Amino acid sequence: MAQNIATNSGTGYPPSIWVGSAPTTTVKTKDIADVPWAAQNLLVPTSTIQGYIPVSIDEIVQIAQQNNVHPTYEVIYPRSKEGVFTLSAFPPKAKDEATIHIDQYTGAILADYRYEHYEFVGKVMAWGITIHKGLEYGLVNQIALLMLSLGIIAVVISGVVLWWKRKPKAHIGAPKLPEGKTAKGFFALMVVMGIIFPLFGLSIVFALIIEWLIIKRVDKFKKFFNH
């Protein structure tokens, strides 16, 4: 969702890097040679033999080198007659990323997307991903993330401990919804976020179902959760 919104509005990644399809060959389908090994022992008319054959992998590698693609690239082979070769590089640093589509018959570069061609949101996402993977700034990056995750573990454990220490005997100790106050704004925010980030939305729905089916209906739970 978020990717589609960004790409559709022209502010994110160019299409085909995360979402959207790759371009297709520029040659006419009827001019493509039939795969000879499939028809090897059959009588084949000349007109079927005549046609374009795909460029070799050596040529693809050459094209990658000529265009300074980061050496960590992968070559994704065409999946159909009209498909393209795709060079895909997601190296440690976001600025070296590349997605390049090559016509499988003519060898022409149909699209060449580098980090500098991502729009603002796309750049931020790419940068966020390499930081998240601990690659963008090397060891410093990884140490910072280690501290962060240790911090989260500490928060989780200390949270449970502190709650346990202060918890009233009969129930969970959560405050009741204050009289006269509503959470409409917050609720709306959750709905919007839940649509933009479907997994987040799903977990909210799941929590609501649990509350509605179990907590509200079983007295013991109701009391425990201070409803």
Added chain:
Amino acid sequence: MITVIKKFYIGFTIFFLSIIIMGCSLNEGTEEFYRQENVLKVEIIIPEEIETGEGFDIQALMSQSDGEVPELENIKFYIWKDGEREENQSFQPEHVGNGMYTINSMIHKEGLYFVKVEANTNQSKVLPTKQFMVGAQLEEDMDAFPSRIDEVQHESHH
């Protein structure tokens, strides 16, 4: 402060997971918002039937995705018989106008042949190969046909 970081982290995780699980539809034509190539296109034109010992034209019609006639920096034709490629033997075609480049050729030995066109503008480069038959085709000829495999192996030798 810590809860702020935690909130950020949870938000980020959800965001990151959603990037991974998403794959739904995209509007048509979004590529227009982003960088686009001026792609060089080529159509190799060979007569459908070629007899041995008779002259014929091999043509390459060059065009460009912006609709202009491309200004080529370079164009070369390579022609070889299946399994008998000689490197560096190229032909310079004649520009007959409107992006049409042509050479006249004559082949004396029947069999499977290849023509490769290498051409480039200052923005785009193409190197297509087209296969074609010369002379009458009999069923026996077809048995000797793993031409593409030959070609691939051949390519990797140099």
